[in-house]
Amino acid sequence: MTPPPPLSSAATIITFLTIIAATSPPPLRSTSSTLAVTSSTVCVIVAGQPTQTIQCYKNSHTLPISPNISFRSISAGADLLCGLISGGFSFLCWDPRNLLPKRIYYSYSNRLTDLTVGNSHVCAIQANNGEALCWRFPSPEVAWKFRTITSGGGFSCGILKNNSRVVCWGESEIGDEIQREFGNLTMWSIVAGVSHACGLTQTGILICKGSNSSGQLDVPSHLPFEFEGIAMGSNHSCAIQSKNGLVLCWGGGSRRSEFVRDELKYESFEAIEAGLDFICGLTTKNLSVICWGPGWSNGLSLLPLPMAIPGPCVQSSSCSICGVYPNSDSLCAGSGIICKSSSLKCQNSRTLRRQRSGTSTSSKQGDRVEKFSLTELGVATSNFSPENKIGRGSFGTVYRGELADGRKVAIKRGKRAVFKEGLSPMGVVEYAVPLIAAGELDSVLDKRVAPPDVREAEAVELVAYIAKHCVKLQGWQRPSITDIVANLERALALCEGGISSPTCYTDNSQ
DSSP: OOOOEEEEEEEEOOOOOOOOOOOOOOOOOOOOEEEEOOOOEEEESSSSSSOEEEEETTTTEEEESSSSSSSEEEEEEEEEEEEEETTTTTTEETTTTOOOOEEEEOOOOSSSEEEOOSSSSSEEEEEETTOOOEEOOOOOOOOEEEEEEEESEEEEEETTTTTEEEEEEEEEHHHHHHHHHHOOOOOOEEESSSSSSEBBBBBBBBBEOOOOOTSSOOOOOOOOOOOEEEEEEESSEEEEEEETTOOOEEOOOOOOOOOGGGGGOOOOOEEEOOOOOEEEOOOTTTEEEEEEEETTTTEEEEEEOOOBOOSSEGGGGGOOOOOOOHHHHHTTTTTOOBBBBOOOOHHHHHHHHHHHHOSOOOOHHTTTTOOHHHHHHHHHHTOOOOGEEEEETTEEEEEEEOOOTTOOOEEEEEEEEEEEETTEEEEEEHHHHHHHHTTGGGGSOOOOOOOOOOOHHHHHHHHHHHHHHOOOOSGGGOOHHHHHHHHHHHHHHHTTTSSHHHHHHHHSOO
16 A cells, blocks of 8 residues: 555644753863874874873884973974973974974963964964964964964964954965955854864854865855864865764865775764874774874874873863763873863753753753643744744744743744545554554555665665654653664665664664
8 A cells, every 4th residue: 555645734733942041152162182293293192191291103103202291282283293281381392303392482470272383383372361372473463362263374263252253364365265254153163274264153063264176165064063073184174073973074176085984984083183185083982093094104094102182181170061081080190180072062052951950950840841732832922923933944834932931932833744545634654653563664665766675675674663663652762862863874874885784773662
């Protein structure tokens, strides 16, 4: 039995209540990388030692870097490596050719954060006032107070504290172009390459500006909170996917395919840094370093560097609302702890939880489910007045409203697809779920599409199985979003020939 064409649509009210509250701008965030890459050298800050020293990989050898002191962060350009000493009162730089140290800055009264290296210049933010200082390079206007800064090929850019907009300065005209293209966008983060820059907006969307000579601005997804860590090379861009830690790269011109490696299909990363034409990442499973890309001599290799810390070791009171990195006390060898990256997704999720909880001290009370009648929702939206319409999607229209107790809400009025089965209309869920449960999946497939092959059939069965459980009435009977995403990813991998068989979400309630 095949489903007849849709007869009509019957409106059903699906409500999503979102308490609308003003949120404060994000706090000062420090770009503190513990992985740095020059054109020929890869360096890390070593984990598991009371003194967080630097070790580098160069010409197939691992080299300890002097002096033997603790560093908070490291940064590198094509021809320069620099490290900010723990406490931020001094930083040193090394020429990658001989790795001999040279102290560039020292001041106990004016400490630094956000050390960033371009091709051959260095900039940092003064922690006490947000002003930026640069060496081998002009410093920006004193009036500019920064939340974070980054350096590229002959230019530097930063996000202003007062309005979260991007400003750039330096000797290269590309910086002016990048600033002009970012315009009035309010940004959370920014990372520069040789001639382009990418960053996350305050709504979590990754955008890129500047030169697009090799497709390095062509971000593959514009969904909010899709990406976290970002790295820019000469003509390529890479980012860590928030949902699974996998690295996705774009650009690179004719050599783009060399940034995609089957060996890394399931490798999750904590951080990434780019060379001119290659990328290195700090793995999640054991904090080791893997490098790959067209400019990497071995194509892809696991470097013989020691385990690296995934962030600076700090005192416990210094951590933000995002919490403490697992096993950080051991990684810092008792000298401190490592804070989880203060990502925008983390900040927003905590803000939303506070909004749902209100002023109550009981999280159960704050997260309770509330039910409203159609009459109440009609009153709240002036009978779903077009003047209160704030959005529309494939599954319905969203309206603004105000409940009787004064709470501002968003209400989605959805539509349900209805088929005519015999003389009575029937919803697509009521039609399809019993057939899926009875093992008659073929009955609900579109006959106008060619029959699936073996792998595709297995993928369709997996998607149907998870869909059947998603529409159960009781919330506790439905799979978690983690299960849903995992099964959809497995289904896609089956279609692409990536795995042999799925691991399904299981439920015994039927």
